[in-house]
Amino acid sequence: MTPAELSEALRAALVAAVDDGTFALDPSAVPAQVRVERPRQREHGDWATNVAMQLGKKAGTNPRAFAEELARRLGDHPGVAKVDVAGPGFLNITLDTAAAGELARTVVDAGPAYGRGTVLAGERINLEFVSANPTGPIHIGGVRWAAVGDSLARLLQAAGAEVTREYYFNDHGEQIDRFARSLLARAMGAEAPLDGYGGQYISDIADSVIATAVADGQPDPRTLPEPEAQEVFRSRGVDQMFGEIKAKLHDFRVDFDVYFHEDSLHESGAVDRAVARLRELGHIYEADGATWLRTTDFGDDKDRVIVKSDGNAAYIAGDLAYYLDKRERGFDRVIIMLGADHHGYIGRMMAMCAAFGDTPWVNLEILIGQMVNLVKDGEPVRMSKRAGNIVTIDDLVDAVGIDAARYALARSAASSTLDIDLDLLVTATNDNPVFYVQYAHARTVNVARNAAEAGVDRADGFDANLLDHPSESVLLGQIAGFPGVVAHAAELREPHRVARYLEELAGSYHKWYDQRRVAPFGDEVVSDTHRTRLWLNDATRQVLANGLELLGVSAPERM
Template identity: 70%
Template structure:
């Protein structure tokens, strides 16, 4: 029995009690779902619920009296061995071994679908992450968003949502001009402008732009007049940088459905159309030759310029048009994953959302992530061989590999600063969290191989009641929590919950492995307990593999 099935059984008992008058409640008073949790003290049972404390007042009863009445209805239900009231009205439930053990069969037969749910079905989410300027390699902050954003997208899909993974390319504005001038300077053997970009990658791209021009039979860009040369390096240089960024992210297993170019908002007239919509809603006003959005109406500290007095669009105008574009493409929720330097931007963005008649926190959601630092030999790593003053995604992957990099970036809450210890992530020890989880999966696969060699096969049948030891019950309880962890991680936008769950499951499995046998000793016969524990072992394989896949991490079968 899964916790979801137990919750539904309890709710059914409440519905029956309300219908028969056993408890003085109307069915409308009942919650849609009953919450069941694993007790901290396992001596209290397998599962606990506080539903009596939620409903006692509505029924005009003391919560404990309500709990006593409800336990009487639950006793004798299929799968429940014991039920008792504790404290002011908690209900502790112990399942029968057969009922608890059935979970192993449920998981194995469901395969990768175990844990998936429909909690976000019918919701279209536009999830934007990374969105680094095409002026350099993806830095560590962008790498964190690549891992977190992709994992969050996978979790939402597992919860039934339609997710559009989107990358916003800032290819319109002053940073692109500085990038082009930096390429031209390096091509001419000069230092980059003071406000430009440095690093070996600038020299590499500048050389490639010149080589491409030569291959096409075109003039060397450095021989052109200043404006034409800058434009040549801008056009081809941005394209080369853009292509490299996409390739690096794809190799990091972070794929995107849409690469949206900021420049298209201005070229297509989307900015003007968005301003017209806001003007029709009475949210736009003209002052001092400029066009303003009245964001103070919705809590912003000052109104924001959309079109400057010189007729040029302000940067915020692109954000306005982009949000409206997302909504018109069908997004119910536009979720932005932004770096810590964007924290001060939240107020104006939410005000803009409300100016369109939408609901902040629902139609627009903004997640802010904190800084990432690499540490090696106890000291911070501050320089990249290729990028110069920043440490990049490539630097991290080169040091520890994609699996360890993704896992390390996603296992800590995104609103916390993150220090990544390269020495730890490169080690093959239990202190290395990704190794610990991957090793648990490899061990389950090895146990299954050994079982086959000793004649233990799932095809021999499954007796769930044979999973009757405390270690079996503890491992089953850990497995039972996986669906709730997926739903909660997606709902709270916290994929690190899945990583921490996998670590706790790996710990439970390693303990179980030391106490229970899947294969018989010596010439002993194969018994029902061996077969049942092979099912349980394979259920762990399924959950570890599924959980790692949700984080974009491989599950090796041998280590």
């Protein structure tokens, strides 16, 4: 019996009690899904729910009495061994061995679909992440968002949402001009401007711009007047830098559905349309020769200039146009992932959302990620050989590989500062979390391989009653919890919950492996016990693979 099946059985018992008048409860108060979870203490049963405490008072009765009636009704359900009432109204539910063990076959039959659900079905979500300026390699903070953002997109899709991954291409503004001036200076053999960009990559791109321009039959940009030369380095340099960023992200298993150019907002008139919409809604006023958005009406600490007195659009004007564009493209939710230096940005963005008539933290969500520190030989890694003053995606991948990099970046809450020990992530020990989980998957494959060689075939028999060892009960319970972990992680926007779950599952599997054999030993004859254990082994393999896939990490068959 899966948690979803148990949840439905609880709901059916509630509905029946409401229909026959036992519970004086409005039918609409019965939840569409009754939440069940693993009890903290294993001896309390397989599953627990506090639904009686949620609904008892609404039904005009004592929650414990409500729970006792619900326990009586649920106790007759096939697969339920017993139901105990604890404390003020908790229900502790124990399944019979066959009902619990049947999950192994359910998981294997479901395959990659196991764990996927519908909790976010019907939602169209635009998820914007990374969005690094095309003025240099992706720094370590952006790499964290790449890992977390892509994992979050996978999670949201697994929960039933329609997700569009979007990259906001910052190709408008002063930073692009500084980048072009830096390339031109380096090409001419001069030092970069004081406000420019440094690092070996600037020389590499400058050389490439010259080479590609000449190869295309264009004059060497160094021979052009300075304004024309700077424009060549701007257009070609940005294209080359962004092409490199996209390639590095692709190699990191991160691809986007939409690359949105900031410049298009200004060229298409989207900014003017956004201002006009807000003016119609009565939130725009003129003062001191500038155009202002009255964001203080929506909780911001001050009103914001959107068109400056010189007629140029302020930075927030692009945000207004971009948010409206996303909503007009049909997205129900807009999720934006930003770095730690953008924390002060939240108030004005939520005020902007409200000014358009939307609901902050519903139509617009902002996730703030904290800093990442790399440590090697006990010392912090502070700069890249290529970029000069920052640590980049190449530095991390070169040090530990893609799997370890993605896993390490996704296994901690993005809202907390993260220290990554590069030495630990290349060790083949249980202290290395990605090795621990991947090794568990490889072990399941090896067990199945050895079982096949010994003549153990799943198709020849399955008896769920034979999964009666305490280690099997624990492992089945862990497997049963996977869909709930996926749904909860998606709703909370926290991929790290999947990583931590996988580590617990791996631990339960390793303990089971130490206590129960799948392949026969010595003169032992192949029996349904071996075959049934193989089902459990393969169910664990499937869940480990499904979980690693959500994190964009490979599930190796050999280690």
